[in-house]
Amino acid sequence: xxxxxxxxxxxxxxxxxxxxxxxxxxxxxxxxxxxxxxxxxxxxxxxxxxxxxxxxxxxxxxxxxxxxxxxxxxxxxxxxxxxxxxxxxxxxxxxxxxxxxxxxxxxxxxxxxxxxxxxxxxxxxxxxxxxxxxxxxxxxxxxxxxxxxxxxxxxxxxxxxxxxxxxxxxxxxxxxxxxxxxxxxxxxxxxxxxxxxxxxxxxxxxxxxxxxxxxxxxxxxxxxxxxxxxxxxxxxxxxxxxxxxxxxxxxxxxxxxxxxxxxxxxxxxxxxxxxxxxxxxxxxxxxxxxxxxxxxxxxxxxxxxxxxxxxxxxxxxxxxxxxxxxxxxxxxxxxx
Numbered sequence: 001x002x003x004x005x006x007x008x009x010x011x012x013x014x015x016x017x018x019x020x021x022x023x024x025x026x027x028x029x030x031x032x033x034x035x036x037x038x039x040x041x042x043x044x045x046x047x048x049x050x051x052x053x054x055x056x057x058x059x060x061x062x063x064x065x066x067x068x069x070x071x072x073x074x075x076x077x078x079x080x081x082x083x084x085x086x087x088x089x090x091x092x093x094x095x096x097x098x099x100x101x102x103x104x105x106x107x108x109x110x111x112x113x114x115x116x117x118x119x120x121x122x123x124x125x126x127x128x129x130x131x132x133x134x135x136x137x138x139x140x141x142x143x144x145x146x147x148x149x150x151x152x153x154x155x156x157x158x159x160x161x162x163x164x165x166x167x168x169x170x171x172x173x174x175x176x177x178x179x180x181x182x183x184x185x186x187x188x189x190x191x192x193x194x195x196x197x198x199x200x201x202x203x204x205x206x207x208x209x210x211x212x213x214x215x216x217x218x219x220x221x222x223x224x225x226x227x228x229x230x231x232x233x234x235x236x237x238x239x240x241x242x243x244x245x246x247x248x249x250x251x252x253x254x255x256x257x258x259x260x261x262x263x264x265x266x267x268x269x270x271x272x273x274x275x276x277x278x279x280x281x282x283x284x285x286x287x288x289x290x291x292x293x294x295x296x297x298x299x300x301x302x303x304x305x306x307x308x309x310x311x312x313x314x315x316x317x318x319x320x321x322x323x324x325x326x327x328x329x330x331x332x333x334x335x336x
Contacts, residue, residue, distance in 0.1 A: 013056040015078075016106035018098050019069060025098035028056075029106045038099055051076045059109040061085040062117035070119040082117040083108050118238035127209060127235035131228070134202040135277065141195045148188050155181060166192070206231045215335035222327055223300055224285025224320065232278050239333035245326030252279050254322040270318060279321070286320035287313075300324075 013036075018025040024046050028036040041049050046069075050058070055077050060066050062082040070080040083105060092104040108114055120128070145166050149159050157173065159165050170189050174182050210216045210231040219230040242248040249255055252274045256267040272279070286304075290313050293301040300323060308316040 013054070014106050014109060015050070015053065015056050015058045016102040016104075016109075017058055017060045017069075018102040018105065019060055019063070019066060020098075023098075025102045027099065027102040027106060028053075029103075032106075032110060035103075038102070040098070047072055047076065050078065053078070055079070057081060057109070059083060059105050061088055061105060067120045067125060071122075074119070080119060081109055082119060083114065084117060087111075087114050116241075118241040120235070120238070123213075124235045124238075127206070127231045130202060130206050130209070131232050131235065131277070134199060134206065134228075137195055137199045137202065141192065141199065144188060144192045144195065148185065148192070151181075151184070151188075203228070210234065215332055218331045218335070219328055222324060222331070223296075223298065224282075224289045224324055225328065226285075229278075229281040229285055232275075232281060233328050233332070236275055236278050237329060237332050239329055239336050242329060245329040248329040249322045249325040251275075252282070252325055254279060254282070254318065254325055282321035282324050283317055285324055286317035289320045290317050 012031055014029050016027040016029060022043055024041050024043065025038070026041060026049075027038045030036050039049075050073055057079045058073050059081045060069065060083070063085055066082050070082055073080050088101070088104050088108050091107045092100050094100050141163070145163050148166055148170065149161075152159060152173070155177075157177075159169055170185060174186055174189075177185060207227040210220075210227045213234055215234065216227070216230050219225055219233060220227065225233070237248060239248075242251065246255070250271075253272040254270055257269060257271045259266045259268065289300060290304050290308060293304040293308070300320060303323065304316050304320050307319045311319075
């Protein structure tokens, strides 16, 4: 009975926290409508001030550093809720300032239809950080390749598309170019090779961290999922926060978009919400399954063939990605 009263009190008192780099705005609200106080705290004083409060529900926007603050505030005995930032603005009243932002965060926390964002662990953030550095390096490599091809095109040398073409043909062209152009191309080529080395090093780091995780092996046994996709799944998915696999695939934007009214139900293409990188990797995995479906007789290949016959290869790849997301959630839930 005492625990129930404590849980009820925790829900009745909410601390809205508008986090920033240096100064944080805090608003303590009781029974939804009563503002107990509003204070501004410096970054270095935040945890000390929150430690003095009775256990309550602390609500914040899911933004930069929110996972860190969420973990630290939980250690102080409070419950923490991270809310999607794009849902907060419509509930802001009056002019935009830190107080109105904090009040809007508290108001959104009462909306049952708005789902909280799970707080990532340090391990999940590390995997995600490595992956995002790798993505930046891949973009840098693509930019370098395009610049090389574009500059050569200005001098009448047109290389076919493809990164491998630049790697293979550029060294053979260096001796035939004008000296200054040859020097520029050599420096760009050396830079391209250096980025390749860094990307390969990041791949090895991701694979090492992924294979050290206990759930990575069952994830990588799923068709179309390798170490890179498995590492991002581990970094993104906190399985206990989703009701089922369908809920997780919906978060990734792999379910049909709905526009329905009354008895009329209309379904369109996938919603494309959520984590764009993970959705892209799962669809690439789905394409790999579709490409090899005629050579395999496992359940997911038979599923891919059936969808492909009815809807075509592209939709089959997305349908397989949806199924992979659900199966990955099940494996992560089983290991949790």
